Amino acid sequence: MNIALLGYGRMGKSIEAIALKRGHSIVLKVNTDKDPLDFSNTDVAIDFSLPNTAVKNIKAALSAHVPVISGTTGWLDNYDDIKAFCKAQNGSFIYASNFSLGVNLFFELNRKLCELMRDFKDYNVTIEEIHHMKKLDAPSGTAISLAQDIIKSTEYSNWTLGEAQPDSIPINAKRIEDVPGTHEVSYNSQIDAISIKHVAHNRKGFALGAVIAAEWIKDKKGIYTMKDVLNIG
Ligand SMILES: NC(=O)C1=CN([C@@H]2O[C@H](COP(=O)(O)OP(=O)(O)OC[C@H]3O[C@@H](n4cnc5c(N)ncnc54)[C@H](O)[C@@H]3O)[C@@H](O)[C@H]2O)C=CC1
Numbered sequence: 001m002n003i004a005l006l007g008y009g010r011m012g013k014s015i016e017a018i019a020l021k022r023g024h025s026i027v028l029k030v031n032t033d034k035d036p037l038d039f040s041n042t043d044v045a046i047d048f049s050l051p052n053t054a055v056k057n058i059k060a061a062l063s064a065h066v067p068v069i070s071g072t073t074g075w076l077d078n079y080d081d082i083k084a085f086c087k088a089q090n091g092s093f094i095y096a097s098n099f100s101l102g103v104n105l106f107f108e109l110n111r112k113l114c115e116l117m118r119d120f121k122d123y124n125v126t127i128e129e130i131h132h133m134k135k136l137d138a139p140s141g142t143a144i145s146l147a148q149d150i151i152k153s154t155e156y157s158n159w160t161l162g163e164a165q166p167d168s169i170p171i172n173a174k175r176i177e178d179v180p181g182t183h184e185v186s187y188n189s190q191i192d193a194i195s196i197k198h199v200a201h202n203r204k205g206f207a208l209g210a211v212i213a214a215e216w217i218k219d220k221k222g223i224y225t226m227k228d229v230l231n232i233g
């Protein structure tokens, strides 16, 4: 498969290493604002760029009828616009705040745990995420996904970065040198605490998941999620 890498930073380089090991070729590497992009010979584009470059990159690839895997976080205010654009192009698109198998299993655990805890009002939920100092967005896309899943099946109506607000899930974002990504969901009462935690030891899981998603979507049309790719839950 011929892959275009839109973003060739920490993740772009990890994806390249795994894609080459799995027998794919990298036919385009984009690491700055460039217009137009040449997608001739590209089977799938994988965007891990910056919050303010993702939308333009995704649209450029979809306009060239190239399926897109998007891992960039911090641009989701435009998600509905991208969905509509993809449909209008009869294109193919997957966004995931986190492509690792471990985090996608963790998402399932989070959904099950929040259903279990829903009726036990003595417990308050909090989410903590820890990432490296170079991360541009806060809270992480993964923490937002965890919060959105809890909001879907409980009385919480929103999430807040930092301090707790009524009906809102507090997300605490910490930045510590070299941490690839740690997420913890905790339920605290006056009496005890219950928590689930995912710790990424490196970026290989994110990169492998993105390449697996690219292999999966290559000959498909439509908008999918990692639940479709991994067939879990
Ligand atoms: N969904 C997931 O599983 C994961 C998502 N991420 C997200 O992926 C994104 C990238 O993360 P990193 O690789 O760690 O960041 P990074 O900062 O190392 O890489 C981003 C690269 O994009 C380049 N860039 C600048 N303008 C561009 C443009 N117009 N088009 C293409 N590239 C451009 C920068 O030069 C930089 O090298 C972030 O939003 C991060 O949150 C990171 C890890 C896993």
Ligand SMILES: O=C(O)C1=N[C@H](C(=O)O)C[C@H](O)C1
Binding pocket: 073, 097, 098, 131, 135, 136, 139, 140, 141, 142, 143, 180, 181, 182
């Ligand atoms: O920026 C990162 O590094 C990561 N970003 C993603 C996020 O915002 O959730 C996924 C992972 O935690 C690493």
